Amino acid sequence: MALNQPDIRELKSLVDWVNTTPDVRELSIKYGDVELFVSRNERTPASAPVAPAASTVPTGAAEQSPAPAAATAESATPASAPTHGVAPKPAAAAAEDEVTITAPMVGTFYSAPNPGAPAFVEVGDRVSADSVLCILEVMKLMNNVEAKVDGVVTEILVENNEAVEFGQPLMVIKRDS
């Protein structure tokens, strides 16, 4: 780990930016061999805790590497896919035991493995961490989105075949306590 003066200055300016921007809640930066993860409490306007973190800190960015396996649009079995970011539901009403599944990339949302097939999950379904919730098509590459938590699907927020943005909430899961 070797940070020189300009690096530190630049890092500081990033943290300053997060502190002055009202709508940034989390920030992760990989800078050489240093990873920085900044998370800000949503309610309290206190200063953001800054922690130099090892790569064990689960940053969304680190998980968004493209899937290594290629897949064509026709492939029935979705390719092994990148995992997704798990973030607290942004809505004010989100309970503490609810997690919102967000889109790891901009693309098209499919609720089922094939047109006409039953959906991976419906509201009320119980899911485990490795359950596939939906598929995101990114340039004809079919990416599985997994639950990553054990719980019950309480909301599905997008329609089949809908275009979704990066970070867009897709589903809400009530986590087992």
Place this chain on the structure above:
Amino acid sequence: MALNQPDIRELKSLVDWVNTTPDVRELSIKYGDVELFVSRNERTPASAPVAPAASTVPTGAAEQSPAPAAATAESATPASAPTHGVAPKPAAAAAEDEVTITAPMVGTFYSAPNPGAPAFVEVGDRVSADSVLCILEVMKLMNNVEAKVDGVVTEILVENNEAVEFGQPLMVIKRDS
């Protein structure tokens, strides 16, 4: 006194304007046969007291009618002139017993009745309400500026022959208590 709806609306908008403008402290309006005088406390940001006032309220504006007597540039004796506004000194340090004499009109300030003559007043001079403090030349018309209070001249804020703006502080007089 006859105010119809549009009149009242317009008056209200004037008062609103005074309330939203930070640098207006006093406002006087003559509207038909109604005179309105609004004065705002300088320190406290409380809402301005609004008082419909009879013409006995000494508003500066009402006193600024041009002098009836004509005078040429050469006239040695200044024409009988409009009186001037008397306002508390705007500077933060102004004591309660100090009054600031301000220019009733834009023009040129003369400290003496003639070039070469001694000044009307010097700092330290005692003046009475009808003492002439200086002359303001407004388009070759020489206007006497009178003290309007009894007291002692503590400051002369402009130089002889200086151009002065409307409302510009000219002198400070410490009023007799």
Place this chain on the structure above:
Amino acid sequence: MTAKQLNSILIANRGEIALRIVRACKELGITSVLAYSEADRSSLPVKLADRAVCIGPASASKSYQDPRAIISAALAFKVDAIHPGYGFLAENADFAEMCETEGVGFVGPASSIIRNMGDKIQAKKIARRAGVPTVPGSDGAIAQHAEAVAVANEVGYPLLIKASAGGGGRGMRVVESAETLERDLAEIMSEAETAFGDPAVYLERYLTDIRHIEIQVVSDGESTVHLGERDCTAQRRNQKLVEESPSPVLDEELRVSLAEAAVALCQEVGYRNAGTVEFVFDNLERRYYFIEMNTRIQVEHPVSEMVTGIDLIKLQLEIAAGNPLPIAQDDITIRGHAIECRINAEDPAQAFAPKPGRIESFRAPGGFGVRLDTHIETGYVIPPFYDSMVGKLIVWGNDRDEAIARALRALDEMHVEGVTTTAGFQRDILDSATFRSGDFNTAFVAEFLEGETA
């Protein structure tokens, strides 16, 4: 560079036109001294002028409209000339004469020209002398029935009969054709005799389907150039809302003819300043008639600046300095199309009631072909003492369609919080099929408003 230049001027105005003049001074290296009232102490023009001088209280009659305050400021602060802007004292012949008497320069023509052009009857006479068509009508009041009949048949129909002593709409009648003339004339004259004790009437052609088209001129007292026309037909209650150049209805022959008429009028009086010669244009007969001349810079002058590239305020200042016109007619070409929308702090939903107040947040539109002349900014408090115009959006496009599209885009982009403005109303006007067609007359905006409420 021209030979002579003013060192300093007093700007005797406020709002966007004060800022407009400050900007021209800055670019020319002329010291701008802004005369302002107490109500405008924290206004943008005051901030941006080289020097600002308070000349009186908020009331215009004691500040911007007080000749003594203005001239006294000019004398005390030793400026070379006064730029009156528009409104206030800009076309006040007495004020111009006082400037002449006091030896203060005035950015405008001689007071005698202001006086002549300010007198409608006098102005019409001068126009006729210069060979400029005026609205057909009687030369003066006619008291004899027989003479009135003869003149009426010369003027043509529809014909407006106005009782000489009448006013405010009383003693007026429109005669549609010669058939009813003698009877109508007799009735009006006897009514006038009864009501006012004077049977005399004026006769004038009654024009209904008209446009308002004006020519921008600049003269140095010797020669005159024009910068093409502005079409100001979109008006509400005789207040211009949208102005554009070129006019969508003129052909090349008419365009040249109008401009030549305006130049002839200026040459007739030896005009010296920027000015505007206003005409009504009869859509049906496609003929134009002189109505008046404005001897000052106008609100809508940027429209001509945008299509010609010529800075009219700078030209005014050059002429006031005593320089001959630095450009000839051949140097002036019209490129593309420009449209101006006046943005007022008024509420269209409340019969356009003025809405002074605090601008909580303001963001100007930007980008290609967009010019905003405004004195407002975030935090500015619009005082209730003066007119409600808070800015002018002027757009330029290669053609009228592009200019309209750009104006709509810029109106959408402009962001004013805290005060209601007419920007949305302007958008509706510009986006209407009628405006887009270019085919309308001075009744357009009133009809548009009726259509909206119907």
Place this chain on the structure above:
Amino acid sequence: MTAKQLNSILIANRGEIALRIVRACKELGITSVLAYSEADRSSLPVKLADRAVCIGPASASKSYQDPRAIISAALAFKVDAIHPGYGFLAENADFAEMCETEGVGFVGPASSIIRNMGDKIQAKKIARRAGVPTVPGSDGAIAQHAEAVAVANEVGYPLLIKASAGGGGRGMRVVESAETLERDLAEIMSEAETAFGDPAVYLERYLTDIRHIEIQVVSDGESTVHLGERDCTAQRRNQKLVEESPSPVLDEELRVSLAEAAVALCQEVGYRNAGTVEFVFDNLERRYYFIEMNTRIQVEHPVSEMVTGIDLIKLQLEIAAGNPLPIAQDDITIRGHAIECRINAEDPAQAFAPKPGRIESFRAPGGFGVRLDTHIETGYVIPPFYDSMVGKLIVWGNDRDEAIARALRALDEMHVEGVTTTAGFQRDILDSATFRSGDFNTAFVAEFLEGETA
């Protein structure tokens, strides 16, 4: 109106150029879908676009520079084409090729043209084929001493010898005259042999007193028009600071010759898009040499828009829709003079260190001849992830003097609080006697900065 029009485009960029494209779309009635990173969520372009789609986190490599994210967004949101703006993926041949493969329209030339023009040696070859002069030099690396001597004497002096395997300033020497050539050549070649194991050298005329002049072109694949030149000589560390049109040093003959060269190059490759052909201009010999072609819209494109009246972004979109050029060369005339100043959030006093942060208060300059292309507004937080340019001030004047005066006036008027910008520095540059004279070369800004600290 043209025959074909795109219904919707994805704007794969940020900042002022994203806003610029949004504006053009609005005026054309094209739905703008703006691809943005999480850092730009509350930016002005996001607010003003018809639709905005978040495509990734702040890091450009995972958003604006990620071809997969951009193309996936274009496919998912079903746009007709992607406008890449400048920077990021705008000249990435692989990205353009992916668009071609995926069947997504790309507002730019074919990937093969981007690839060829992106390869400096290849581009030079094409230029020579089109008869466009390039900087005199060897066609490739020369390993034989005798051959090098022969070529060197053809190229002329001063001459730059560059070791083929060198780099970063190593293995370079300037030869002032033929006298020392053989010795210098022998030394460099033997040094290169020792250091890199390869004696081969490139030879090139060493130009020092040069200006940077570029021609704006637009081609539809069949025919090409040009919009005159831009002079971008005022640079700091190869970053353009001030651009203007016309160039203050070209005469009519050179102007025509440069433009014809640029058009010939476009015709040679069947170019299709707006583009810029860049030249160095040798002040001493008054000759120009092709250096590279940019196959995208450029930061400084508004300079050409201001003097021609032509909207370059609209032309790009028309061509991308498959329309032929709607204008011919005869339709294009240059009027007046335009100057652009890039405003960066940098501190000139701290070696131009970037100064991201919150804009506490912003007021745009306005009035005649002033155009501001910016995405900043009061309350905007400049993110530290991207480049530091916060806006471009473009002014137009009848001549260069008026344009400079206007630029100074507008720079003075612009009000930015909370963040340090280069506006004041730009003011100093423009106001300098050297810039005003028009007589300088690419070393001007560096010399100006030295003069200031001296």
